[in-house]
Structures are given as C-alpha cells and as structure tokens.
Amino acid sequence: MSRTARSARRAVPAPRAAADGGVLAGRYRLEGRARGTGVAALDLRSGAEVQLDAVPLPELVVPYDQVALAEQDDSAVGRALTHATYVAGIVPDHPRLSQVFQVFDENGYLWVVGESLPGVPLRTLLDRGPLSPYRAAELGHDLVVALRAVHAVGLVHGNLTPDTVTVCADGTALAGGLVVGAAQEALCGGPGAETPAAGVPDSSWSPARVRARDARAVIVGAVAERWSPEQAGPPPTDSAAVGAAPASGVGPEADAWALGVLLYRSVTGTAPFPELDTEELFAAARSGVVRSDAAPPRPALSARGTTRQANRAPAPLPECGPLGPLVHELLRPDPAERLQLAEAAELIRRLLVRAPEPIDQDELLTVAALLPAGHRGEVLEHPDFPHDSHHRHAAPHRHPALLGVMLIGGIILFVLIALVVTVLVAR
Numbered sequence: 001m002s003r004t005a006r007s008a009r010r011a012v013p014a015p016r017a018a019a020d021g022g023v024l025a026g027r028y029r030l031e032g033r034a035r036g037t038g039v040a041a042l043d044l045r046s047g048a049e050v051q052l053d054a055v056p057l058p059e060l061v062v063p064y065d066q067v068a069l070a071e072q073d074d075s076a077v078g079r080a081l082t083h084a085t086y087v088a089g090i091v092p093d094h095p096r097l098s099q100v101f102q103v104f105d106e107n108g109y110l111w112v113v114g115e116s117l118p119g120v121p122l123r124t125l126l127d128r129g130p131l132s133p134y135r136a137a138e139l140g141h142d143l144v145v146a147l148r149a150v151h152a153v154g155l156v157h158g159n160l161t162p163d164t165v166t167v168c169a170d171g172t173a174l175a176g177g178l179v180v181g182a183a184q185e186a187l188c189g190g191p192g193a194e195t196p197a198a199g200v201p202d203s204s205w206s207p208a209r210v211r212a213r214d215a216r217a218v219i220v221g222a223v224a225e226r227w228s229p230e231q232a233g234p235p236p237t238d239s240a241a242v243g244a245a246p247a248s249g250v251g252p253e254a255d256a257w258a259l260g261v262l263l264y265r266s267v268t269g270t271a272p273f274p275e276l277d278t279e280e281l282f283a284a285a286r287s288g289v290v291r292s293d294a295a296p297p298r299p300a301l302s303a304r305g306t307t308r309q310a311n312r313a314p315a316p317l318p319e320c321g322p323l324g325p326l327v328h329e330l331l332r333p334d335p336a337e338r339l340q341l342a343e344a345a346e347l348i349r350r351l352l353v354r355a356p357e358p359i360d361q362d363e364l365l366t367v368a369a370l371l372p373a374g375h376r377g378e379v380l381e382h383p384d385f386p387h388d389s390h391h392r393h394a395a396p397h398r399h400p401a402l403l404g405v406m407l408i409g410g411i412i413l414f415v416l417i418a419l420v421v422t423v424l425v426a427r
Contacts, residue, residue: 025111053111081183096143098175121166133321136266139266140259190211199252252341253338256341264320330344
C-alpha cells in the first residue's frame with residue numbers, strides 16, 4: 001500500500017476539517033450543517049450559499065532517508081490541485097451537471113466550491129426505500145445526458161454514486177462529484193495521472209499501476225459504482241497477469257458500468273456486488289456475476305406489467321423488472337462488450353414512452369421536506385414546482401394506442417363537421 005493511501009486512512013472526515021463558523025479562503029463561512037456530500041457555507045462576497053467538498057491531502061512526513069519520497073508527495077498534491085482546477089474550468093455548463101466555482105487547498109484539504117442545489121442526494125431517497133424501475137429509468141436518462149456531456153469534452157466522470165447524484169425538487173437528477181473524483185485520481189498516481197480526468201490508457205498491470213490501484217482502494221473505498229473490472233485489475237494471485245499481460249484502459253465505458261450499478265441499486269435498494277471490502281468487490285466485479293443481499297428476484301414483467309409466460313426465457317436480472325435487460329448490458333465485465341451510453345439513452349427512451357406515470361406528489365413533497373427550512377418554502381412556492389400529481393417524463397409517456405384512438409376520433413369529428421357544413425350550404 002502506498003504512503004498516500006495510508007495517510008488518507010488517517011484523515012479527519014471532511015465536515016470536521018474546519019470549525020463551524022470558520023472562514024476558508026477568506027470568503028467562505030461554514031454554516032455548521034451537512035450539504036450533499038460536503039458542508040454548507042456562505043460566500044461572503046456574493047451572499048450566496050455554496051457547498052464545500054473536501055478531499056484529504058497526504059500528510060508530509062519526511063524521515064531523514066525519504067526526502068525523494070516527500071518530494072513525490074509534494075508533486076502529487078500539486079497535481080491534484082492542478083487537475084481539479086483544470087477539470088472545474090473545462091466541465092461544460094450543463095443543466096444536468098452541478099457546477100463548480102473554485103478549487104483551493106487549506107488546512108490539509110483540497111476544497112471544491114460548488115453550487116448549492118435545491119435537492120437531496122439520491123442516497124437519502126434510497127434510504128427510505130427503492131425506486132420503481134420507471135422512476136429509476138427517468139433519473140437514468142438525466143444521468144446519461146450528463147455523462148455524455150462530460151465525455152464530449154474528453155473527460156471521464158469516474159465518481160457517479162448515490163452520494164454524488166442530486167435529485168432536485170422538480171424530479172430531475174444532476175450529476176456532481178466530477179472535480180472531487182479528478183482530484184482523487186490525481187492523488188493515486190499511476191499511468192494516465194498526467195492527463196486530468198481522462199482515465200487510464202491501455203497498459204500492463206505494472207507495479208506502478210498496481211500501487212495506484214491500491215492507493216485508490218483506500219481513497220475511494222468499496223463503492224461498487226467506482227470499480228469496473230478494468231479498474232479492479234487481475235486477481236493478485238495471478239502472477240502471469242500482474243506485470244505482464246496487457247490490461248484494458250479506463251474510459252467512458254467505466255461510467256457506463258457505474259450507471260448500471262446505480263440503476264440496480266436504485267430499484268433493489270442494494271448494490272449488485274458486495275461492498276464489505278475492496279478485494280471481495282473486485283472478485284465479484286471481475287466475475288460479472290451479480291451477488292447481492294437484495295430480496296429474492298421478482299418474476300420478470302412484460303411491458304404491460306403482467307408475468308411473462310412460463311415457456312419464455314426470463315429477462316436478465318429479473319429483480320430489476322423492465323430495467324433488467326438494460327442493467328445486464330451495462331454490467332458486462334468486458335468494456336468492449338458493454339452497452340454504449342448512446343444505446344442506453346435510446347433503450348431508456350423506449351421504456352419511458354410506454355411507462356406509467358412514475359412520479360407522484362408524495363415523492364416531490366418528500367424531496368422538498370428534506371431540504372433545509374430556507375430552501376423548502378422557496379421550492380414549494382416556486383411556479384415551476386408541480387403541484388399536481390403529474391410530471392413531465394424525459395420522453396413522452398402517452399401510450400401509442402391512445403394516440404391512435406385520439407387521431408381516429410379527430411378524423412371522424414372533422415368528417416362529421418364537413419358533412420354538416422355541406423348540408424347547410426346546400427339548403
């Protein structure tokens with residue numbers, strides 16, 4: 001394990017990195033409460049509330065015979081700050097991505113200043129119970145749009161989790177955590193670390209890449225969304241694979257894997273792979289076999305919600321309902337065989353076209369009720385907040401059969417009106 005990894009383990013949790021009421025960077029006063037993945041703060045210059053996320057930086061311990069190692073740690077810290085600043089500047093201004101305003105280091109942490117969103121982390125909603133497959137698909141559509149915007153500027157997100165996804169009071173989902181993830185990857189080092197948030201190129205599992213993976217295991221932890229098989233690497237007992245055989249690079253396909261894990265978690269309430277420790281998680285991800293503590297699988301459902309006939313092959317991952325085939329394709333161990341996000345977007349669109357209404361007033365009110373008091377009233381009184389039981393899907397949700405009936409009825413009505421007008425004119 002690298003020294004960077006050990007120092008991350010000793011770090012104080014981010015919300016306690018500075019005293020409540022303290023001022024960071026001369027302008028951000030801590031408000032003393034959690035906000036998303038970080039803490040709430042007031043920007044003393046603009047008067048706006050912001051969110052501060054903290055990435056622990058390595059401690060610089062310099063024994064007499066390790067000066068070179070200390071210099072390497074210095075470069076790692078500088079690289080993390082440079083990469084995070086670069087990614088914050090290049091990330092597109094997109095309605096499905098949370099925005100970052102500033103990055104700085106202070107008190108042994110790298111701080112990421114982002115917008116304060118009128119919503120709650122997806123994790124908070126899942127703690128209250130899993131989502132319906134159609135509701136998860138709608139959130140998934142928003143996240144696909146966000147990820148494709150990230151990929152379009154040459155970045156890999158690498159940090160899509162229930163904690164970095166915000167569900168807003170209007171029902172939409174925003175992806176955050178991109179800049180924090182970039183800083184963490186830079187601290188791990190290894191192949192590809194010189195290119196900010198661009199993933200890892202194709203390279204063998206050399207000792208340097210293995211050390212970077214081990215450091216990442218401590219910094220990131222056993223979070224299934226962040227460990228695609230190409231990130232986990234070969235089994236440590238496979239001496240032929242480690243240091244000799246070429247390995248897959250880490251690119252946009254890793255984000256597709258993260259989306260599959262997130263969708264599975266959203267509809268079952270648990271991850272598709274064990275998360276007790278990284279080694280167990282790595283082994284499960286490499287196998288591609290979903291091993292979860294979720295409830296027993298439900299019968300596969302057809303598009304109309306009825307149980308499939310016994311003589312038909314069951315859908316993959318029946319516990320995910322109609323999302324099962326999509327999640328199955330996103331969780332393929334080989335990144336070359338994994339479903340591309342453009343294809344995932346089309347499958348989600350088709351699913352939502354025939355979906356029943358997935359959002360009701362209760363869920364929207366739940367999100368609003370979980371917001372801080374100051375934001376709660378603003379959201380409930382905002383004209384864009386849907387005060388009835390309907391919400392617009394990311395794709396039209398009227399059934400094609402209903403549209404056909406409406407079209408035929410309109411034609412018949414038009415013909416009848418034309419006949420009446422003709423008779424009146426003839427008289």
